[in-house]
Amino acid sequence: MDEQEVIQRVLDGDTESFRLFVERYAGVVTRMIRNLTDDSHTCEDLAQEVFLTAYAKLRTFDPARSQFCTWLLTIARNKAVNAAGRKKPRYMADPPEQADASDPEMSAERKELLAALDRAVLALPLNQRTAFVLAEFEQLPYEQIAQIEGVRLGTIKSRINRARVKLMEVLRQFEADIP
Amino acid sequence: MNPQEVFDVWKARKSQGDVGREFTDQVMVAIRRREATRAIGGLVLLRHMTARPWAKAAAIVIGALLGLARIIATIHLILFA
Numbered sequence: 001m002d003e004q005e006v007i008q009r010v011l012d013g014d015t016e017s018f019r020l021f022v023e024r025y026a027g028v029v030t031r032m033i034r035n036l037t038d039d040s041h042t043c044e045d046l047a048q049e050v051f052l053t054a055y056a057k058l059r060t061f062d063p064a065r066s067q068f069c070t071w072l073l074t075i076a077r078n079k080a081v082n083a084a085g086r087k088k089p090r091y092m093a094d095p096p097e098q099a100d101a102s103d104p105e106m107s108a109e110r111k112e113l114l115a116a117l118d119r120a121v122l123a124l125p126l127n128q129r130t131a132f133v134l135a136e137f138e139q140l141p142y143e144q145i146a147q148i149e150g151v152r153l154g155t156i157k158s159r160i161n162r163a164r165v166k167l168m169e170v171l172r173q174f175e176a177d178i179p
Numbered sequence: 180m181n182p183q184e185v186f187d188v189w190k191a192r193k194s195q196g197d198v199g200r201e202f203t204d205q206v207m208v209a210i211r212r213r214e215a216t217r218a219i220g221g222l223v224l225l226r227h228m229t230a231r232p233w234a235k236a237a238a239i240v241i242g243a244l245l246g247l248a249r250i251i252a253t254i255h256l257i258l259f260a
């Protein structure tokens with residue numbers, strides 16, 4: 001079903017139609033928040049807030065200005081950035097939990113490198129982190145990221161590039177450290 | 180160990196992970212609860228208004244003024260447009 005049609009239905013009082021948006025975008029919204037805040041415990045609460053805000057503000061959505069997905073991800077981005085800004089950086093204290101997750105076969109070196117990459121992403125300035133997460137993890141086109149971030153396309157390209165350079169430095173450092 | 184390979188594994192891991200169906204249900208419950216609260220809020224306002232004669236009078240006056248303003252605007256449009 002066309003998204004604009006669904007929006008109209010919701011605005012006409014068919015609340016249940018909003019379920020389609022939640023089902024369609026819950027994954028990307030939750031992942032994005034988790035990757036930006038590095039908080040797998042509260043990311044679902046924050047994602048729920050995103051959908052509630054979108055529902056409450058649905059009347060303000062303008063299809064002429066952006067796609068629904070872009071609008072929703074902008075709300076998610078703002079909430080995640082606020083949460084990440086409020087949060088005390090954790091990367092100095094203990095490694096993020098995703099890094100050493102679940103795989104007992106994984107070598108210690110490999111785990112260490114994954115943890116180092118996690119730390120490197122969290123150490124990025126927020127604007128570089130959001131651009132990098134949206135481009136590399138969510139594979140969004142640069143134009144859409146520029147809309148979400150509210151900046152020019154060139155700025156996004158430069159932010160992503162700078163983030164990549166920093167992560168490549170981490171990789172190179174590992175290559176140099178490990179014989 | 181090839182660091183580039185690990186980098187790709189790391190990226191793939193970060194791109195994974197979905198939410199369960201219960202997440203959608205939770206969101207829909209929260210939305211319905213909010214709608215119900217709003218409806219109750221509207222009813223409470225209506226009850227407050229009907230319980231107070233001055234509130235009823237104020238609503239009638241506001242309605243009359245809005246109606247009058249609209250009539251004046253229409254006349255103005257017809258005469259000066």
